[in-house]
Amino acid sequence: MATTTYLGNAKVLIATVDLSDQCKSATITRTIEALESSAFGSTNRVYVGGMENSTFTGEFMMSYAASETYATLKDLVGTAVTIVYRPAAGAQTATNPGFELVSTYLGELPVLSMSLG
Numbered sequence: 001m002a003t004t005t006y007l008g009n010a011k012v013l014i015a016t017v018d019l020s021d022q023c024k025s026a027t028i029t030r031t032i033e034a035l036e037s038s039a040f041g042s043t044n045r046v047y048v049g050g051m052e053n054s055t056f057t058g059e060f061m062m063s064y065a066a067s068e069t070y071a072t073l074k075d076l077v078g079t080a081v082t083i084v085y086r087p088a089a090g091a092q093t094a095t096n097p098g099f100e101l102v103s104t105y106l107g108e109l110p111v112l113s114m115s116l117g
Helices: 069-073
Strands: 011-014 023-029 032-036 047-052 055-060 080-086 099-105
Antiparallel strands (some): 032 047
């Protein structure tokens, strides 16, 4: 039987700093690169899993206070960080799986983004 789950109170840690209260949305996309392993005599292309190339996309409210979004992320641009995401704030379990991206390259940080409302 299919169920609908509302995920609330998610946990988002970037470089061990909890930015959950500043995060509006988060997406982790797990990607394993496909490597062709076809050989002579193959009748179709054959692929095997290669290196992982997963991504994290988050939308944060840009708080400039100490130990908030900007203060945490500004010095991490151009470095590798660990990102941890859990759908709920509790401990990691089978029903609250944690996802951890290790050595995640933080390539950019939008410094200012405004909209009405």
